[in-house]
Amino acid sequence: DQQVKQNSPSLSVQEGRISILNCDYTNSMFDYFLWYKKYPAEGPTFLISISSIKDKNEDGRFTVFLNKSAKHLSLHIVPSQPGDSAVYFCAAKMTGGFKTIFGAGTRLFVKA
Amino acid sequence: NAGVTQTPKFQVLKTGQSMTLQCAQDMNHEYMSWYRQDPGMGLRLIHYSVGAGITDQGEVPNGYNVSRSTTEDFPLRLLSAAPSQTSVYFCASSYEAGTQPQHFGDGTRLSIL
Numbered sequence: 089d090q091q092v093k094q095n096s097p098s099l100s101v102q103e104g105r106i107s108i109l110n111c112d113y114t115n116s117m118f119d120y121f122l123w124y125k126k127y128p129a130e131g132p133t134f135l136i137s138i139s140s141i142k143d144k145n146e147d148g149r150f151t152v153f154l155n156k157s158a159k160h161l162s163l164h165i166v167p168s169q170p171g172d173s174a175v176y177f178c179a180a181k182m183t184g185g186f187k188t189i190f191g192a193g194t195r196l197f198v199k200a
Numbered sequence: 201n202a203g204v205t206q207t208p209k210f211q212v213l214k215t216g217q218s219m220t221l222q223c224a225q226d227m228n229h230e231y232m233s234w235y236r237q238d239p240g241m242g243l244r245l246i247h248y249s250v251g252a253g254i255t256d257q258g259e260v261p262n263g264y265n266v267s268r269s270t271t272e273d274f275p276l277r278l279l280s281a282a283p284s285q286t287s288v289y290f291c292a293s294s295y296e297a298g299t300q301p302q303h304f305g306d307g308t309r310l311s312i313l
Contacts, residue, residue, distance in 0.1 A: 092242070120299055131204070131290050131304030132243070139299070177242060186231060186250065186297040187258065190242040 091115045092180050094191035101198050107165040109194050111178030114159065118180040118189075123152060123163050126175045126193070135176070136163070139183075168198045202226050206291050206305035213281045213312050221276040221308050223291030231294045232274040233258070233302070234266065236287040243290065249274055250297065281312045 093112045101107045111121075119140040124132035138145040138152045138161065145152050151164045165172055178191040207222045225232065233248035235258075245258030249268040263285060265277040274293075278285060288309050292302040 090242075094242075097240075122301055124301075124304075129306065131292075131306045133304070134301035137299065137301065179243075183298045186233075186248060187245060188302070190235075190244075192240050192242040 090192070091118075092178055092189045092191040094176075094178050094194050096194050097192070098195040098197065101168045101196065103170055103198055103200050104167045107163075107168045107172065107196055107198065109163040109165075109176050109178075109196065111161045111163075111191055112159060113161075113180050113189075115180070115189075116159070117182050120181050120183045121152070121154060121161050122179045122181075122188070123150075124177045124179060124190075126177065132177055165196075168196075170198050170200050172196060173198045204291055204293055204303050204305035206289075206308050208308060209306070210309050211311070213278075213310065215281060215283060215312060217278075217281050219278050219281065221278075221289055221291075221310070223274045223276065223305060224272050225274075225291075225293040225303070226272065227293060227295070227303065228271060229293035229295050229303070230271065231297055231302075232268065233292050234264070234274070234276045235290045235292065236260065236285075237290060237307075238287050246276065246289075278310075283312045286310060286312045 122137040123135040126132040175193045181188040234246040235243040247266040291305045294302045
């Protein structure tokens with residue numbers, strides 16, 4: 089039973105356009121959400137996070153949106169660049185605990 | 201500024217062999233964890249530690265053992281390797297459990313024949 093789902097295994101976007109990566113969760117106790125980015129042969133690196141008390145968080149080209157009623161979050165990358173090509177993992181946790189649940193990841197291809 | 205260091209990067213084992221995956225961090229982080237990454241499954245937590253001398257099980261602990269004798273090191277032991285343990289293993293650390301993100305090593309790719 090996957091508590092965090094990324095239903096799109098891959099996404100292809102033209103350079104300069106918007107990339108939208110989606111994530112759904114089932115556990116209503118999750119109150120903190122993170123996105124990690126992973127290049128081949130490297131470990132995941134933290135990208136951006138959002139608390140359940142917010143519905144939007146921005147950091148440069150990256151924005152995460154949270155819809156608590158739909159148990160859905162999305163990561164927007166604008167404008168997309170070839171260097172953004174990587175696997176993106178959505179993750180969720182309860183701030184009172186340590187365990188973080190990861191989605192299966194979405195592989196983003198940004199074409200030049 | 202090494203961060204989280206994992207050794208070895210690659211390893212091939214035969215079924216039934218045992219081995220230890222090493223993980224060390226130099227950030228004085230209290231929290232450390234081991235994950236495995238399998239196709240279509242994301243990262244799954246094997247074991248974690250909230251400080252020296254304290255460990256606990258994650259989602260998929262069977263077949264693995266851990267100990268935490270120092271803040272810096274968190275080795276993962278495969279007791280008797282099985283083909284189902286073929287995976288990429290990541291070690292991670294974080295300063296605290298709440299909202300601090302985890303820092304990951306570059307992984308160990310393990311194949312069990």
